[in-house]
Amino acid sequence: MSVWRIGRQIALKDLRIEWNSRVFVNQVLPFAGVTMVIFAFALDADSVLQRVAPGLVWLATMFSMLVLVQRSFAVETADGALDALRVAGIDPRAIYLGKAVALGVQLLVLEAVLLFAAVILYGQTIPADGVVLLVTTLISATCGLAAVGTLYGGLAAGFTGRETLLPLLTFPAVAPVLIGATRAVEAALGTAGAVVSDGWPWVGLLAVFAVAFGVGGALAFGPLIDE
Amino acid sequence: MTTTDPTFTGDQAAPGGNRTDERAGTGTRGTRIIGIATIVAMGWLVAFGLGFSPEDRDQRESVRLLYVHVPTIWIAYLAFTVTAVASGLYFFGKKKSLGWDRLAGASAEVGTAFVAVTLVIGAMWGRLTWGVFWQWDARLTTTALLFVTYIGYLAVRRLGGTHEQRARRSAVIGMLAVLEIPLVHWSVRLWRSLHQEATVLGTDGDVSMDGLMLFSLFVGVVAFSLLYVWLVLHRTRVMAMEDLLEDRGLDDAVAARRAEAAASTSGAAPAAPTQSAAHQEGTV
Amino acid sequence: MEDAGFIIGGYVLTFATVSFMAWRVLRAGKRLGKQVPDADKYWL
Numbered sequence: 001m002s003v004w005r006i007g008r009q010i011a012l013k014d015l016r017i018e019w020n021s022r023v024f025v026n027q028v029l030p031f032a033g034v035t036m037v038i039f040a041f042a043l044d045a046d047s048v049l050q051r052v053a054p055g056l057v058w059l060a061t062m063f064s065m066l067v068l069v070q071r072s073f074a075v076e077t078a079d080g081a082l083d084a085l086r087v088a089g090i091d092p093r094a095i096y097l098g099k100a101v102a103l104g105v106q107l108l109v110l111e112a113v114l115l116f117a118a119v120i121l122y123g124q125t126i127p128a129d130g131v132v133l134l135v136t137t138l139i140s141a142t143c144g145l146a147a148v149g150t151l152y153g154g155l156a157a158g159f160t161g162r163e164t165l166l167p168l169l170t171f172p173a174v175a176p177v178l179i180g181a182t183r184a185v186e187a188a189l190g191t192a193g194a195v196v197s198d199g200w201p202w203v204g205l206l207a208v209f210a211v212a213f214g215v216g217g218a219l220a221f222g223p224l225i226d227e
Numbered sequence: 228m229t230t231t232d233p234t235f236t237g238d239q240a241a242p243g244g245n246r247t248d249e250r251a252g253t254g255t256r257g258t259r260i261i262g263i264a265t266i267v268a269m270g271w272l273v274a275f276g277l278g279f280s281p282e283d284r285d286q287r288e289s290v291r292l293l294y295v296h297v298p299t300i301w302i303a304y305l306a307f308t309v310t311a312v313a314s315g316l317y318f319f320g321k322k323k324s325l326g327w328d329r330l331a332g333a334s335a336e337v338g339t340a341f342v343a344v345t346l347v348i349g350a351m352w353g354r355l356t357w358g359v360f361w362q363w364d365a366r367l368t369t370t371a372l373l374f375v376t377y378i379g380y381l382a383v384r385r386l387g388g389t390h391e392q393r394a395r396r397s398a399v400i401g402m403l404a405v406l407e408i409p410l411v412h413w414s415v416r417l418w419r420s421l422h423q424e425a426t427v428l429g430t431d432g433d434v435s436m437d438g439l440m441l442f443s444l445f446v447g448v449v450a451f452s453l454l455y456v457w458l459v460l461h462r463t464r465v466m467a468m469e470d471l472l473e474d475r476g477l478d479d480a481v482a483a484r485r486a487e488a489a490a491s492t493s494g495a496a497p498a499a500p501t502q503s504a505a506h507q508e509g510t511v
Numbered sequence: 512m513e514d515a516g517f518i519i520g521g522y523v524l525t526f527a528t529v530s531f532m533a534w535r536v537l538r539a540g541k542r543l544g545k546q547v548p549d550a551d552k553y554w555l
Binding site for chain 2: 151155159161162165168169171172173175176179180183201202205208209212213216220223224226
């Protein structure tokens with residue numbers, strides 16, 4: 001069976017587990033929502049919130065992603081499932097692909113919910129001419145985040161004292177995504193005078209990032225989890 | 228001379244004239260020469276940096292900090308390149324020699340320390356030139372992210388496990404860091420080029436240097452390069468000994484365990500102490 | 512020299528840091544060197 005087919009199976013498995021356990025819906029989404037609320041407590045002024053809303057959406061995404069990644073690998077290390085997959089001879093690239101896709105799907109849902117929250121809580125509007133840019137940004141940023149998250153999640157999985165490594169490794173690595181995605185969403189929403197055409201170079205950066213880490217991650221994942 | 232040291236093995240004349248009843252440290256003739264050269268070069272750096280070189284037309288005296296700030300970041304880049312190359316040599320090499328892994332780790336440690344110096348001296352320079360310790364311009368932001376990235380690399384090295392596990396993980400992270408840095412650099416550059424108000428604070432540090440200033444910078448580069456080499460040589464040797472002692476400790480524990488097992492099955496008194504001592508003697 | 516405090520301070524801080532690193536590695540070398548037989552030291 002090809003890497004793509006096995007990857008699809010693994011992605012479906014992860015998503016099915018998530019659907020059955022409802023951790024995403026019951027814990028991760030509320031956590032993200034609470035984060036959006038307490039941003040407002042910290043930042044006080046409505047005008048400030050309006051200005052920085054795109055950034056807050058992506059910050060909340062980053063924090064929630066840590067939880068999602070740890071969850072994604074917690075299901076593997078319990079009962080040694082990941083090791084079982086490897087011993088069965090499954091190509092690690094397929095495991096990486098499958099888990100990254102599952103993570104990406106959850107991230108997309110998360111981001112959509114956060115955008116919706118930003119519209120309500122931070123007074124954002126989504127202009128019609130920004131929709132294409134917005135959707136493209138979400139997809140390309142998510143691919144990059146999923147690539148990095150799955151890779152470092154695999155490294156940080158399992159042993160106590162390892163999970164705290166995840167944010168330390170992930171955040172510097174996804175800095176380009178945070179920068180690019182925020183600027184692109186600002187352009188899509190027209191924040192602070194940005195126009196839609198400002199956003200497309202950033203989407204280009206996000207795409208390059210996603211490809212670089214997608215390929216790099218697929219190659220590096222095997223050696224990192226083989227212990 | 229009597230000694231109660233059970234591992235004393237007699238005349239161990241080490242180069243450089245160490246006392247022969249002590250075992251040698253990490254110093255050799257080579258490192259002593261490099262060490263002295265480093266001290267001399269640092270002396271020149273102080274003399275030229277603080278003394279002979281003139282003040283800058285725009286930056287006045289604060290340019291003197293650049294003779295430390297610029298060499299440390301350049302040598303840090305060199306150090307991280309060495310880390311990446313050594314990581315690759317370990318990872319893709321047939322023999323999987325741990326020496327490459329130790330070189331990668333030692334170089335990253337020194338590199339990270341040098342970046343810390345870069346950031347602190349840079350902040351002091353910024354205070355003098357801009358009036359602020361920090362601003363989010365492209366260079367500072369990227370340097371800060373560089374620092375955190377390699378803190379992460381060093382943390383990965385401390386995850387534990389066998390030396391081979393450490394080497395494999397670190398090699399991957401070390402090579403990925405080289406992938407991350409350009410991406411971070413480009414995104415930050417693009418980002419900050421949009422925000423010209425940040426650079427309104429004044430000069431961004433680029434100085435057109437006249438001869439004597441350029442020479443002072445050159446002295447700084449030489450001094451920190453020598454320092455880098457000296458530190459990495461010593462650190463890799465220390466790491467080799469750490470790995471050796473860790474392996475030895477493991478061997479001893481296994482031998483003791485076997486001795487206990489043998490003793491419990493045969494009912495004889497455990498022979499563990501002499502066994503492990505003999506093991507140690509046997510490797511001398 | 513104006514701002515002498517900051518500038519000299521910067522140099523002092525740098526050399527203090529660097530000396531500390533050197534002292535640490537030499538001390539570790541001595542300490543471990545006593546525990547490891549010279550035959551195992553590849554640099555000798």
